Every structure is written in C-alpha cells, then in structure tokens.
Amino acid sequence: xxxxxxxxxxxxxxxxxxxxxxxxxxxxxxxxxxxxxxxxxxxxxxxxxxxxxxxxxxxxxxxxxxxxxxxxxxxxxxxxxxxxxxxxxxxxxxxxxxxxxxxxxxxxxxxxxxxxxxxxxxxxxxxxxxxxxxxxxxxxxxxxxxxxxxxxxxxxxxxxxxxxxxxxxxxxxxxxxxxxxxxxxxxxxxxxxxxxxxxxxxxxxxxxxxxxxxxxxxxxxxxxxxxxxxxxxxxxxxxxxxxxxxxxxxxxxxxxxxxxxxxxxxx
Amino acid sequence: xxxxxxxxxxxxxxxxxxxxxxxxxxxxxxxxxxxxxxxxxxxxxxxxxxxxxxxxxxxxxxxxxxxxxxxxxxxxxxxxxxxxxxxxxxxxxxxxxxxxxxxxxxxxxxxxxxxxxxxxxxxxxxxxxxxxxxxxxxxxxxxxxxxxxxxxxxxxxxxxxxxxxxxxxxxxxxxxxxxxxxxxxxxxxxxxxxxxxxxxxxxxxxxxxxxxxxxxxxxxxxxxxx
Amino acid sequence: xxxxxxxxxxxxxxxxxxxxxxxxxxxxxxxxxxxxxxxxxxxxxxxxxxxxxxxxxxxxxxxxxxxxxxxxxxxxxxxxxxxxxxxxxxxxxxxxxxxxxxxxxxxxxxxxxxxxxxxxxxxxxxxxxxxxxxxxxxxxxxxxxxxxxxxxxxxxxxxxxxxxxxxxxxxxxxxxxxxxxxxxxxxxxxxxxxxxxxxxxxxxxxxxxxxxxxxxxxxxxxxxxxxxxxxxxxxxxxxxxx
Numbered sequence: 018x019x020x021x022x023x024x025x026x027x028x029x030x031x032x033x034x035x036x037x038x039x040x041x042x043x044x045x046x047x048x049x050x051x052x053x054x055x056x057x058x059x060x061x062x063x064x065x066x067x068x069x070x071x072x073x074x075x076x077x078x079x080x081x082x083x084x085x086x087x088x089x090x091x092x093x094x095x096x097x098x099x100x101x102x103x104x105x106x107x108x109x110x111x112x113x114x115x116x117x118x119x120x121x122x123x124x125x126x127x128x129x130x131x132x133x134x135x136x137x138x139x140x141x142x143x144x145x146x147x148x149x150x151x152x153x154x155x156x157x158x159x160x161x162x163x164x165x166x167x168x169x170x171x172x173x174x175x176x177x178x179x180x181x182x183x184x185x186x187x188x189x190x191x192x193x194x195x196x197x198x199x200x201x202x203x204x205x206x207x208x209x210x211x212x213x214x215x216x217x218x219x220x221x222x223x224x225x226x227x228x229x230x231x232x233x234x235x236x237x238x239x240x241x242x243x244x245x246x247x248x249x250x251x252x253x254x255x256x257x258x259x260x261x262x263x264x265x266x267x268x269x270x271x272x273x274x275x276x277x278x279x280x281x282x283x284x
Numbered sequence: 285x286x287x288x289x290x291x292x293x294x295x296x297x298x299x300x301x302x303x304x305x306x307x308x309x310x311x312x313x314x315x316x317x318x319x320x321x322x323x324x325x326x327x328x329x330x331x332x333x334x335x336x337x338x339x340x341x342x343x344x345x346x347x348x349x350x351x352x353x354x355x356x357x358x359x360x361x362x363x364x365x366x367x368x369x370x371x372x373x374x375x376x377x378x379x380x381x382x383x384x385x386x387x388x389x390x391x392x393x394x395x396x397x398x399x400x401x402x403x404x405x406x407x408x409x410x411x412x413x414x415x416x417x418x419x420x421x422x423x424x425x426x427x428x429x430x431x432x433x434x435x436x437x438x439x440x441x442x443x444x445x446x447x448x449x450x451x452x453x454x455x456x457x458x459x460x461x462x463x464x465x466x467x468x469x470x471x472x473x474x475x476x477x478x479x480x481x482x483x484x485x486x487x488x489x490x491x492x493x494x495x496x497x498x499x500x501x502x503x504x505x506x507x508x509x510x
Numbered sequence: 511x512x513x514x515x516x517x518x519x520x521x522x523x524x525x526x527x528x529x530x531x532x533x534x535x536x537x538x539x540x541x542x543x544x545x546x547x548x549x550x551x552x553x554x555x556x557x558x559x560x561x562x563x564x565x566x567x568x569x570x571x572x573x574x575x576x577x578x579x580x581x582x583x584x585x586x587x588x589x590x591x592x593x594x595x596x597x598x599x600x601x602x603x604x605x606x607x608x609x610x611x612x613x614x615x616x617x618x619x620x621x622x623x624x625x626x627x628x629x630x631x632x633x634x635x636x637x638x639x640x641x642x643x644x645x646x647x648x649x650x651x652x653x654x655x656x657x658x659x660x661x662x663x664x665x666x667x668x669x670x671x672x673x674x675x676x677x678x679x680x681x682x683x684x685x686x687x688x689x690x691x692x693x694x695x696x697x698x699x700x701x702x703x704x705x706x707x708x709x710x711x712x713x714x715x716x717x718x719x720x721x722x723x724x725x726x727x728x729x730x731x732x733x734x735x736x737x738x739x740x741x742x743x744x745x746x747x748x749x750x751x752x
Contacts, residue, residue: 371626
C-alpha cells in the first residue's frame with residue numbers, strides 16, 4: 018500500500034512552520050536523536066550503525082586487492098554501493114538499485130572522495146599493478162527520512178574504524194596483523210529541505226513528503242565544502258544556498274566532534 | 285474445565301489458554317478440547333467466554349463501522365482509500381455525495397491525499413470494502429489533525445458509554461471524531477490538540493492497564509493547569 | 511571438506527559448549543518503525559534483522575489467491591556479513607533459503623482470513639556465523655507475531671549436526687565448515703512436527719534419529735526464548751496489571 022501523506026498533515030506541517038515551529042517540536046537546525054555504534058558487523062573490516070530519529074542504516078567496509086584503474090595507476094580503488102532493501106519501507110522493492118539508491122550512493126561517494134578523506138595514494142601496493150580495493154556497502158534498515166546524512170555519517174565512521182589486513186613488501190597478507198586506513202578528514206553531509214520558504218535541517222519523512230526542494234552540503238574539518246547536491250525538484254536562491262552552507266559548517270562540526278568522541282573510545 | 289492462564293495476562297500465539305467446553309471469540313483457535321491463542325494479545329475471561337484482544341495488527345473492517353481514511357488512488361468511477369486495513373476501501377461516486385453533477389473528473393471532488401470520514405456499507409465475500417459518505421457527518425475532513433492508533437484500542441478511547449471521549453472533548457473543547465480503524469481526527473486550539481493527541485497516544489500504549497480513565501483525567505488536569 | 515581439527519577438548523566443543531548446548535541467543539521485538547512487525551536476533555556470531563509487512567493486497571495480481579493470503583519470504587545477506595565481500599543483490603543460495611523459510615513458517619500461519627493478500631517477510635543478515643537460516647526463521651516467526659498475524663503457533667528453529675562422529679546441537683562456524691553433517695530443523699512445537707528439514711553430510715539412521723531428538727530439544731529451548739522476547743516487549747505494562 019502506498020504511503021500517501023494526507024493533505025491534513027501537509028497543511029498542518031506548513032501552517033506550523035509559518036509560526037516558526039516544526040511538527041515534532043524541533044528547532045530548524047536541530048537534528049533528531051543520533052546514535053552511532055562502531056563495529057556492529059565484525060566480519061567486515063570496518064562497520065558502523067547510525068540511527069537518526071527512526072532512520073537506521075548500517076555501513077560496512079571491506080578491503081580486497083586488485084588492479085588500479087588505468088587512468089589512476091597510483092591510487093587505490095574506492096566504490097560505494099547502496100541498497101534500498103524492502104525491509105526499510107513498504108515502498109521499496111527487491112531488485113537492482115534504482116535511481117534513488119544510485120543517487121544516494123553517489124552523493125556519499127563524492128563527499129568522501131572529493132574531500133580527500135582517504136589518502137588513496139597510500140593504498141597502492143605496486144604502482145599500476147596492485148592496489149587496495151575498498152568497498153563501502155550501505156544497508157538501509159528503516160527509512161524515516163534523511164538517508165543522505167545517515168549514510169554519509171555511517172560511511173565515514175566505518176572507514177575511520179576500518180582495520181585492513183597488514184601486507185608484507187610482496188603484498189602478501191601478514192596473518193593476524195591489521196593496519197588502519199590512511200584517513201585524513203571527516204567529511205559530513207548535511208541535508209536541508211525547503212518547505213514554504215522555511216529551511217530545515219535533518220528532514221523527517223513527513224517533511225520530505227512536503228518539501229519543495231532539498232539540498233545536501235558536505236563540509237570537511239577545515240570548513241571547506243567538498244560536495245553538494247540539490248536533489249529532487251524545486252530550486253534555491255543564491256542567498257539560501259549560502260545560508261545553508263554556513264549552517265552546514267556548524268552542524269558538520271557538531272557531528273564531527275560526536276564522531277571524534279566515538280573514535281577515541283574505540284582506540 | 286480449567287484455565288491455564290490468568291485473566292488479562294499476555295499470551296503468545298499457540299499458548300494454551302484453557303481446557304474444556306468454553307465459548308470462544310476472536311483471537312483464539314480450538315484444537316480438540318483445548319483453547320489456544322492465535323495472536324499475541326491480552327486474554328479476557330468472562331463467565332464461560334474467552335477472547336484474546338490482539339496487541340498488534342491491522343484494522344479488520346466490519347460492516348457499519350465508521351472509519352477515517354486517506355485517498356490513495358482514483359479510478360474512473362471511484363476512489364481508493366487507505367483505512368489501515370489489509371485492503372483498500374472503495375468509495376463509489378454514487379455513494380460519495382448526495383448530488384453529483386459532473387462525474388467527468390473525480391479529482392475535482394476528492395483528490396489523492398484528502399482525508400475522508402466514511403461508513404462501511406458492506407464487506408464483500410472476497411473482502412471488498414464498500415464505503416459510503418453521503419450523509420452528514422461523513423465526507424471530507426478539513427484542517428485539524430489525524431492521530432493513528434491500534435484499531436483494537438479504539439474502544440478504550442471511546443470509554444464505557446463514551447465516557448473517555450466525553451472527558452477529552454469537555455476538558456479541551458476540541459472536536460474529536462473517532463474512526464473504528466484507529467484514525468482519530470482532532471480539531472481545536474493548537475495547544476488543546478496537542479494535549480488530546482498526547483492523551484490518545486497514552487491510551488493506545490496503556491489500553492489494557494486498569495484505572496485508565498483516572499490516569500488520563502489526572503494528566504489532562506495537570507496539562508491544562510500549565 | 512574435512513580438515514584435521516580437534517573438535518573436542520576434555521569433552522567440550524571448540525567454543526567451550528557441551529554437545530547439547532546452544533550458543534547464546536538474544537531476541538528483541540519491534541525494532542523497526544516502518545515495518546508492521548520486526549525483530550532482531552543475535553545468535554552466537556549471527557546478527558539478523560527481520561521485518562514483516564502486511565497483510566496487504568498482493569502484487570503482482572496473478573499471485574493473489576482467492577481463499578487466503580500468500581506468504582513471501584526474502585532472505586538476504588549484507589555484502590559485509592561475511593569476510594569475503596558478497597556481491598550485493600540476490601544469490602541462488604539466498605533464493606533457496608527464502609523458499610525453505612516460507613515452507614517452514616507457512617504451516618504455522620492462519621492465512622485464510624486474508625484472501626488476495628500477501629504477508630512479506632524480509633530477513634537481512636548483517637553478520638553471519640553458521641546457522642543463519644535457523645536464526646532467520648526464529649526471528650521471522652517472532653516478527654510475524656509482532657505484526658499481529660494470526661497463527662497456530664510460533665516456529666522455533668535450530669540445527670543439529672555431526673562432528674567427530676558425535677551428534678551435537680547448533681553447529682558453530684568451524685563445526686559447520688569442517689564437520690561431517692548439518693541438519694537444520696524448524697519445529698511446530700504443539701503439532702510436534704518438523705517444518706524445515708535439510709541435510710548435508712553423512713548420517714546413519716541411528717545418528718539421524720539422535721540428531722532429530724537433539725534438534726527438537728534445541729528448538730524447544732529456542733521456543734522459550736521467543737515467547738519471553740515477545741512478552742518482554744509488553745511486560746512493564748503487564749506488571750502494572752498485577
């Protein structure tokens with residue numbers, strides 16, 4: 018059965034926003050409760066469970082070895098994959114990833130790749146021949162809005178917690194020895210939606226159903242922007258975009274310090 | 285005749301509730317001379333009758349029930365309504381309005397997303413749910429909000445002889461319409477709507493705990509005195 | 511594949527268990543918001559989520575049955591659930607497990623109340639360590655109850671097997687990989703019949719009988735854990751009730 022949002026609910030959300038309030042009582046820049054759990058899937062080299070409100074995702078990182086791409090012989094290979102499995106929503110169907118899943122994976126991928134979060138050159142074992150191949154797999158368990166941020170946070174946290182098998186000079190695995198990934202940064206995606214000229218951080222599923230437009234801004238530790246994506250239909254004014262970028266930096270820093278806490282607990 | 289569980293205890297599916305010739309109603313299954321729970325629920329033992337009220341599950345439509353649903357599809361001569369049941373409810377144009385001038389564009393009457401208060405005219409053999417919304421107070425609902433609860437707990441929102449719903453209405457001055465399918469529509473002052481919504485969600489959660497009316501009354505009094 | 515491995519040390523198994531002992535099992539109920547019913551199980555090194563949707567109208571339409579609901583079961587393993595990354599998407603193994611899961615659960619369900627509908631069971635393995643199908647069936651049965659689906663009884667599942675010519679309960683990873691036989695079972699406790707039975711390896715008739723008896727005993731222990739997990743979800747309310 019489809020998940021149509023009733024007009025009464027839409028009207029309610031919009032009329033509340035006009036008085037400066039969100040339906041669930043949050044401020045415009047408040048996130049829902051965030052729960053982060055590292056190492057949930059211990060068979061993977063790195064993993065992280067992220068819950069934002071009732072949205073739940075798991076990211077797993079696995080390391081293999083293979084040939085580099087011909088155009089980047091001095092870099093490791095990095096692939097991000099997302100699956101919107103039928104578990105997560107009555108509207109998701111089994112089968113190969115469709116538009117939404119591919120867009121999601123690509124936004125997460127770009128945020129990490131473009132920020133230089135991983136030092137890909139350090140993943141080379143033998144230039145042009147053998148490199149580390151990293152897979153980030155995103156598993157969406159429960160979809161209740163803002164998958165981009167949940168997946169982006171889960172992916173970067175999983176990468177930071179990843180332990181790869183150590184290699185000797187020939188490129189053979191050293192049994193029982195592991196090394197961390199060469200991580201340099203913590204890019205954090207922040208998603209905002211515009212509803213009736215209000216700009217809201219971390220949209221709930223109801224807010225996503227009412228939104229006029231959506232944008233995801235990924236910032237990194239230094240405050241630089243590393244990726245952006247205006248999603249779905251709708252549009253933003255220049256001033257709105259700049260405002261969102263400013264707000265993304267603040268929210269990004271908050272989440273980064275949350276992650277840093279988790280990383281230090283892990284060590 | 286013997287009971288193997290206490291009145292009002294939680295039973296899991298397959299649990300033996302009693303042995304002997306008891307009358308049994310919803311939520312139980314009979315196997316030889318034993319009565320077995322067929323759902324996760326609360327047992328109610330009354331005289332010689334046994335029923336299990338499910339703790340979870342969808343609304344099971346009955347003829348005559350009033351329900352609140354959302355339009356999710358438009359057919360050439362009817363609308364499909366989501367009423368929290370396994371099946372969509374069907375509202376035919378002839379059963380929707382008293383006078384219909386123009387049937388060429390149903391979307392002009394009700395569109396996807398509209399909330400409709402309707403009555404179940406019939407539940408067919410193959411479970412088709414036929415709705416009607418011709419007479420007042422049935423029809424499209426505007427403004428306010430809809431709170432969704434378990435259909436099996438609706439009787440507790442209404443209360444004995446309507447006592448609970450009366451309490452809620454009197455104390456908050458909200459209009460409240462209860463759908464048997466667990467959708468409850470509230471309209472009033474925004475803060476009052478908030479209070480009613482919280483109270484209804486509490487009833488949903490604590491439906492089987494005795495002293496419910498007193499607890500809700502207390503909460504309403506505290507909230508209203510703020 | 512057999513390997514020169516010592517399965518018993520001082521009468522204890524590799525992981526310290528007795529022959530008739532289950533690995534630790536923990537079940538949580540109602541862990542997912544969107545699903546109509548859900549559960550999470552940790553069983554030894556397995557971590558599995560289960561979501562149930564329905565009953566809702568079956569699609570595609572040709573699947574509809576006029577006298578009852580159909581049960582669809584999907585078993586999927588996350589790419590990162592095993593050490594060697596699994597390609598995302600359906601696998602032949604997953605499809606088969608989905609099918610035997612359906613066969614194990616359906617005999618316990620009362621689907622006649624919902625003609626033309628479907629009930630969907632989604633099993634997602636997040637971490638796999640031998641016995642995922644039994645853990646999946648166990649979790650799915652709990653999630654079905656949490657969705658309010660009427661049923662004759664819960665379905666617990668558990669494997670028995672053979673290592674070092676001895677019959678043991680609930681194989682761990684090493685026993686599964688290098689043992690002599692694996693016999694995953696699901697039990698209808700009240701009917702006292704098995705609704706999942708698969709076997710690979712080699713067993714004599716006597717060993718099979720011993721394994722079935724031991725497997726049944728294991729299932730009954732799992733059954734108690736299922737019931738406790740379901741009650742625990744509402745128990746605070748039940749205590750207030752006393």
